[in-house]
Structure formats: structure tokens, C-alpha cells
Amino acid sequence: MDVTPQTHPEHGLRLPIIGFVLSILLTVAALWVTYHSHLNSAGIVTAILCLAVVQIAVQLFLFMHVLESDDVPWHVLLLGLGLILVVAIVAGSIWIMTFHTEAY
Amino acid sequence: MLSGIRTFASHFFVLGEPMIYGADVAILLVSFAIVFVLTYFKKWGWLWREWLTTVDHKKIGIMYLIAALLMMFRGGVDALLMRTQLMLPNMHFLRPQHYNEIFTTHGTLMILFVAMPFIFALFNIVVPLQVGARDVAFPYLNAISFWMFFFGAMLLNLSFVIGGSPDAGWSSYPPLAGPEFDKGPGENYYLMSLQISGIGSMATGINFFVTILKMRAPGMTLMRMPLFTWSVFGACVLIIVSFPALTAVLGLLLLDRVAGAHFFTILSGGMPMMFVNLFWIWGHPEVYIVVLPAFGVFSEIVATFSQKRIFGYTSMVASILVITVISYFVWAHHFFTMGAGPGVNSFFAIATMVIAIPTGVKVFNWLFTMYKGRVRITAPMLWTLGFIPNFAIGGATGVLLSVAPSDYQYHNSYFLVAHFHQVLIGGTIYGMISGMYYWWPKIFGFKLTEGPAKLAFWFFNVGFYVTFMPLYVVGLMGMTRRIYTYPSGLGWGPWNLASTIGSYTIGVGFVLICVNILHSVFYGERDTTGDIWNARTLEWSIPSPAPHYNFAVIPTVTHRDEWWAIKEERRSKKEAKQTPLEEIRPIPMPKNSGKPFLFSLCFFLVGFGFTFAWYAFVVVGFAGVITLLIMRSFDYNTETTISVDEIRRSEAAFGRI
Numbered sequence: 001m002d003v004t005p006q007t008h009p010e011h012g013l014r015l016p017i018i019g020f021v022l023s024i025l026l027t028v029a030a031l032w033v034t035y036h037s038h039l040n041s042a043g044i045v046t047a048i049l050c051l052a053v054v055q056i057a058v059q060l061f062l063f064m065h066v067l068e069s070d071d072v073p074w075h076v077l078l079l080g081l082g083l084i085l086v087v088a089i090v091a092g093s094i095w096i097m098t099f100h101t102e103a104y
Numbered sequence: 105m106l107s108g109i110r111t112f113a114s115h116f117f118v119l120g121e122p123m124i125y126g127a128d129v130a131i132l133l134v135s136f137a138i139v140f141v142l143t144y145f146k147k148w149g150w151l152w153r154e155w156l157t158t159v160d161h162k163k164i165g166i167m168y169l170i171a172a173l174l175m176m177f178r179g180g181v182d183a184l185l186m187r188t189q190l191m192l193p194n195m196h197f198l199r200p201q202h203y204n205e206i207f208t209t210h211g212t213l214m215i216l217f218v219a220m221p222f223i224f225a226l227f228n229i230v231v232p233l234q235v236g237a238r239d240v241a242f243p244y245l246n247a248i249s250f251w252m253f254f255f256g257a258m259l260l261n262l263s264f265v266i267g268g269s270p271d272a273g274w275s276s277y278p279p280l281a282g283p284e285f286d287k288g289p290g291e292n293y294y295l296m297s298l299q300i301s302g303i304g305s306m307a308t309g310i311n312f313f314v315t316i317l318k319m320r321a322p323g324m325t326l327m328r329m330p331l332f333t334w335s336v337f338g339a340c341v342l343i344i345v346s347f348p349a350l351t352a353v354l355g356l357l358l359l360d361r362v363a364g365a366h367f368f369t370i371l372s373g374g375m376p377m378m379f380v381n382l383f384w385i386w387g388h389p390e391v392y393i394v395v396l397p398a399f400g401v402f403s404e405i406v407a408t409f410s411q412k413r414i415f416g417y418t419s420m421v422a423s424i425l426v427i428t429v430i431s432y433f434v435w436a437h438h439f440f441t442m443g444a445g446p447g448v449n450s451f452f453a454i455a456t457m458v459i460a461i462p463t464g465v466k467v468f469n470w471l472f473t474m475y476k477g478r479v480r481i482t483a484p485m486l487w488t489l490g491f492i493p494n495f496a497i498g499g500a501t502g503v504l505l506s507v508a509p510s511d512y513q514y515h516n517s518y519f520l521v522a523h524f525h526q527v528l529i530g531g532t533i534y535g536m537i538s539g540m541y542y543w544w545p546k547i548f549g550f551k552l553t554e555g556p557a558k559l560a561f562w563f564f565n566v567g568f569y570v571t572f573m574p575l576y577v578v579g580l581m582g583m584t585r586r587i588y589t590y591p592s593g594l595g596w597g598p599w600n601l602a603s604t605i606g607s608y609t610i611g612v613g614f615v616l617i618c619v620n621i622l623h624s625v626f627y628g629e630r631d632t633t634g635d636i637w638n639a640r641t642l643e644w645s646i647p648s649p650a651p652h653y654n655f656a657v658i659p660t661v662t663h664r665d666e667w668w669a670i671k672e673e674r675r676s677k678k679e680a681k682q683t684p685l686e687e688i689r690p691i692p693m694p695k696n697s698g699k700p701f702l703f704s705l706c707f708f709l710v711g712f713g714f715t716f717a718w719y720a721f722v723v724v725g726f727a728g729v730i731t732l733l734i735m736r737s738f739d740y741n742t743e744t745t746i747s748v749d750e751i752r753r754s755e756a757a758f759g760r761i
Contacts, residue, residue, distance in 0.1 A: 078341075082345060088433060089349070092435075093385070096448050097375070
């Protein structure tokens with residue numbers, strides 16, 4: 001049984017370290033926006049959501065190497081499906097929660 | 105001191121309820137009996153080595169199956185108690201509080217601790233064999249999944265003797281389930297047991313998703329996959345995307361309850377409607393999670409027992425995928441009456457109606473498969489045939505309910521109750537029992553005797569119609585769900601009496617299934633060929649019961665119904681193809697591990713700690729979880745090898761060499 005760490009040797013440690021630092025920075029930024037910025041609450045929510053999207057990109061590209069595959073890249077297809085479903089869930093929930101404010 | 109203990113005990117244990125005292129005694133007796141038998145026959149080591157530490161997908165499947173049947177017994181007893189209470193007007197068989205607890209645990213158990221483990225039992229037993237793999241992609245994670253489910257179920261079942269059961273309905277809506285209206289540990293039990301078993305379900309979803317995409321035998325392209333595996337794939341996609349919504353919403357409600365947050369309390373700016381919304385974002389896909397595998401089972405069984413290939417394979421696959429995607433766009437049909445407005449209701453109503461189309465395609469494909477086939481009426485086929493009219497009625501009433509304006513009339517009435525029992529029992533439970541009968545010889549090496557099996561089916565099926573057809577009627581007469589009792593003079597009495605008689609008939613059917621299993625253990629026909637039904641897919645090409653390593657040599661697949669194609673070839677060439685001796689190689693298999701069991705036990709402590717807000721348990725539990733995670737990450741020696749000699753010996757014992 002081999003006991004070598006199971007990472008792809010061609011990547012080295014550069015990308016994970018950059019990713020690690022970036023994700024910490026993004027988290028700290030979210031905290032700072034919440035506690036120390038002078039945005040109103042809508043602004044804070046928007047800022048946190050934007051930071052979250054960047055965070056997802058960091059995870060996908062720097063840690064999970066989303067564009068690489070030895071095989072059929074199922075994950076790209078399925079991430080697409082995941083994106084559609086997440087958008088449906090978020091947009092649908094917002095729409096449902098508008099309660100009679102829609103025009104009809 | 106003594107009075108302190110007495111006060112504590114009166115809150116901790118559920119007192120003053122004769123039926124629960126009875127349950128206490130029964131639990132104690134059964135526990136003593138188990139401990140006694142294990143000790144007397146010196147089986148503790150066997151239990152630990154063969155079952156508690158196993159990572160073998162077949163054994164995990166068997167444990168899921170046993171758990172599902174046990175939980176079905178408890179959920180069924182709940183159902184009979186409810187039906188007894190509702191048998192006649194003005195009954196006082198149960199107290200109102202007890203009634204509330206029973207309908208809550210009945211719903212929760214039947215969905216999460218019967219339907220889920222039952223489908224997982226078949227996932228585990230069948231999928232690796234059907235795709236020609238030696239185990240699932242992550243066997244260790246698979247064991248974690250099972251034990252997380254098991255301890256989640258234990259936590260929920262503990263509630264009715266210690267602390268009190270949850271009583272806010274299986275959907276547990278705040279504010280009723282919030283800290284203000286539902287004090288005490290009952291709801292916490294619900295939240296924690298669902299969280300814990302939810303982790304297990306999520307892991308199973310990921311595990312089988314990867315298994316199906318990455319572990320297929322060479323040559324098995326996606327469009328050569330058996331339809332059961334396809335349906336499991338659909339269910340896994342649904343699990344992966346929907347369970348996080350449940351985890352999130354239960355987490356938020358837990359924070360409301362134990363940490364004084366206000367996500368769902370309107371006065372403090374929270375939004376209880378958001379709970380309903382998030383709950384059904386999980387809840388609707390969940391019903392497709394449990395019914396898709398049933399569709400897969402029917403596809404296998406109809407093809408096998410009609411001795412024809414499935415009609416319209418491609419359209420079957422397309423329907424599965426269409427159902428998978430559309431089932432995410434229908435969740436608001438569970439709360440049309442919440443008042444989201446006509447735009448929202450129209451959208452979700454139409455999406456709901458659209459889903460009837462792929463489902464209809466599947467039903468017609470099964471019928472066309474049987475058309476001009478040589479149909480053999482065996483026990484699995486009988487349950488499949490019973491399913492079709494059941495699901496036709498359930499589907500038709502579903503379309504009625506999906507019409508948003510008329511749903512204002514049906515909402516929360518017994519019409520709805522009858523509808524979802526018709527599709528959940530008629531779809532999922534019929535499918536799972538059918539699958540159990542079908543794959544039983546593959547798991548245990550003997551067949552469940554046909555005679556008693558058919559008798560059980562007829563009791564169950566007739567009981568089913570007698571129970572639920574009257575409920576449609578009383579629903580239309582205005583009887584609402586979850587009511588404790590009703591006055592006489594409304595004309596509901598006779599219908600409810602009929603329904604109660606029917607439910608006891610179903611109970612007899614269930615007992616007959618259990619008797620059938622026990623009887624067949626001793627007298628069932630032994631399966632010596634490995635292909636007792638003359639079936640079509642790869643799992644029937646190996647001996648029964650399937651050996652530990654599944655396939656001595658991994659097959660190379662060239663056809664859709666690979667095993668049928670091999671048999672045709674043999675018939676035409678008149679030569680029996682044997683396991684090629686020279687191709688047997690040593691097989692690496694995952695080692696057993698006790699960590700998944702201990703890991704889940706630690707989560708049980710965490711759950712128990714949160715339930716009673718005894719945070720020492722939470723700390724100890726999480727410390728155990730983290731310790732076991734660290735220990736596992738330094739575990740390099742996780743594989744063992746089965747030697748060629750051993751494989752030859754075992755294949756020879758099955759007469760394959």
C-alpha cells in the first residue's frame with residue numbers, strides 16, 4: 001500500500017497555497033464588510049453574496065481543478081446542472097416570498 | 105436529593121401512559137433477549153467482525169433491509185393506532201397529545217427511516233453487481249452512511265420513551281415547531297435525528313453517483329446500463345442537490361430552538377414561510393428520490409418476467425432524467441394556499457402537470473413490454489402489476505391536486521392524505537417489496553416461497569384499497585388531516601370504519617410477508633444456478649449468494665442486456681462458457697473497520713446532547729468525531745488481498761470451475 005500523499009505532482013503546492021490565502025482573505029473581507037463598513041443592509045448582503053461567488057470560483061479552480069479530467073468531464077456538465085438548479089431555487093424562493101407584490 | 109431525582113426522572117422518562125409503559129417493558133425484554141442470545145451463543149465477536157465493522161456493500165444492504173422492515177413495523181403500528189383512534193366518531197382511544205406524537209413519528213419514520221433505507225438497501229445490494237464492480241466507489245464512506253442512518257433512527261425512536269416524541273407533524277413547521285409553542289426535547293429529537301441520518305443519505309448519494317459514473321465494467325457505456333442503475337443515478341443527483349436544503353433549514357430551526365435565534369419568528373423579523381419553502385425544496389425532490397428507484401425495479405422486473413427486452417429503453421432513460429430535472433421546479437405545489445400569488449401558483453402548477461408526462465411514458469413502456477410477452481406471474485411481478493393501477497389512480501389524483509385553484513379545496517384534507525399514501529405506498533413500497541422478492545435469491549441464496557408471498561400480496565393490496573379509497577371520499581366531505589377526533593352526524597363514520605378495517609388488513613399482509621421470510625429461511629427453494637428467474641442483467645451471471653468479491657473476473661460488456669446476450673450466445677453455440685481460470689487475479693478488497701460505527705456513535709452523543717441541551721455530551725461527541733477523522737487520515741493500511749487460490753476454491757464451491 002503506498003503511503004505517498006495523493007496529490008497531482010504537476011501542480012505542486014503553489015495553487016493550493018494561493019487558494020488558501022485567497023479564501024482566508026475573502027472570509028476576512030466578508031467579516032469586515034459586516035462589522036466595519038458603512039453600507040446599508042442591502043449593500044452588505046450584496047457584498048457578501050459577491051464575495052461568496054468569488055469564493056466558489058477559488059474552490060473550483062484552485063483546489064478542485066475543475067477544468068482538468070482524464071475521462072469524460074462529467075463534472076462540468078453536472079456543475080452546469082447544479083448551477084441551473086441553484087439559480088432556480090434562489091430565484092424561485094425570492095419570487096415566492098414576494099407575497100402579492102407581483103403585478104397581476 | 106431523592107425528590108430532585110424524582111423531578112428529573114419525571115421529565116426525562118415519559119410517564120403516565122400505559123401504552124408507553126408497555127413499550128418500555130417490550131424494549132427492555134427485547135434488549136435482554138438480544139444480549140442473552142449473543143452471549144449464550146458467544147456471538148459478540150461474530151457480530152463485531154461480520155456486521156458492525158463490515159464495509160461490504162452486500163452486508164450493508166442487508167442491514168439497511170432489516171432496519172427498513174423493523175422501522176416499517178413501528179411506523180405501521182403508529183398507523184394502526186391512528187386508524188383505531190379514528191375508527192368511530194368521538195373516540196378517545198388515545199389522548200390528543202399522544203395522537204399528535206403518533207402522526208408525527210409515523211410520517212417521519214415512514215419517509216426517512218423506511219423508504220430511504222429500503223431504497224438504499226437495493227442501491228447497495230444491486231448497483232455494484234449490475235455495473236460489474238467489486239464494491240462501491242467509497243466502501244468506508246458507505247459504512248459511515250449506514251451507521252449515521254442507524255443512529256439517527258435510534259435517536260428518533262428513543263424519543264418516545266425518553267423525553268417525549270416530536271408532535272408538530274412530520275413537516276415540523278414553525279411557529280408550531282418553534283421554541284415558543286413546542287417546549288421540551290421532542291422537536292429537538294426530530295431535528296437532530298434528521299440531521300444525522302441526512303449526513304448518511306448525502307454520503308450515499310455521492311457514493312453511488314461516483315460508483316455509477318466511474319466503476320462500470322469495461323464496455324458498459326451509459327446507454328448499456330440497466331434501468332435500475334439509471335434510476336439510482338437520477339435519485340443520487342436529486343439527493344446531492346436537495347439534501348443541503350434540508351440540512352440548512354433544520355440547522356436554522358435548531359438555532360431558533362436551542363440558541364434563541366429568530367429565523368422563523370415573525371415578531372423578531374424572521375420568516376416562518378421560509379421554513380416551508382426550504383423544507384419543500386428538499387421535500388419534493390425527496391418523493392422522487394424514493395419513487396425513481398421503484399420505477400427502476402419495475403423496469404427490471406417487467407422485462408425479466410415478460411421475457412422480452414424493455415420497450416423503449418431510450419425513452420425510459422430520458423423520462424428518468426426529465427423527472428430528475430423537473431422535480432426541482434415543482435416544490436411550491438405543497439403550499440399553494442400560503443398565498444404567494446397567481447403568478448407563482450400558475451408556474452408551479454404547470455410544472456407539476458408536466459411531470460405527469462414522463463411518468464406516463466414509463467407506465468406505457470411497462471405495459472408495452474408486457475404486450476405479447478410471455479408474462480410469468482411470480483411474487484415480484486404480482487407486486488409490479490399491483491403497482492400500475494395504484495399509480496394510475498395516485499397519478500390522476502395528483503394531477504387534480506396540481507390544479508392550484510381547486511387545491512384550495514383539497515389542501516390538507518384526507519383527499520391529499522389518500523393521494524400521497526397511494527403514490528408512496530403504491531409506488532415506493534410496492535416497488536421496494538417487489539425488488540426485495542426479486543433480488544432476495546441473489547442476496548441470500550434462496551427464494552421466498554411463492555404461495556405465502558402471493559397470499560401476503562392479496563391481503564396487502566385489497567387492504568390498501570379498502571383503506572385509502574374511503575379516505576378520498578371523507579376528504580371530499582371535508583375531513584381534514586391530523587384531526588384527533590370528529591363528531592358524529594357528519595356521515596364520516598362508516599367510511600372511517602371501512603378505512604380502519606382496511607388498515608388492519610394491510611397489517612395482516614405485512615405480518616404474512618414476515619412469516620413468508622421466516623418460513624422460506626427453512627423451506628425456501630435454494631438457488632443453485634445463480635439465475636433463478638432467467639433474468640437479463642449482470643448480477644444474475646454470478647453465483648447466489650454473491651461471493652464477497654462479486655466477480656471472479658470483471659466482465660467485458662458488449663450488449664445492453666449483457667447476461668441475456670451471453671445466454672443467447674451459449675444456446676446457439678451449445679457450449680458452456682466457464683470462468684476463465686487463467687484470468688483470475690488476486691483481488692484487492694477494502695478492510696473492515698470499526699471506525700464508521702464508533703464515528704456515528706459519537707454523532708449520536710452529539711445529537712442526544714443537543715436534544716437535552718446537555719452540552720457536555722456535544723463536546724465529548726464532537727471530540728470523538730474529530731479524533732476518529734484524524735485517526736482515519738493516518739490509516740494507510742486499508743486494503744487486503746484475496747488470493748487466487750481462495751477465489752478458485754470459492755468459485756469451485758459454486759460449481760463454476
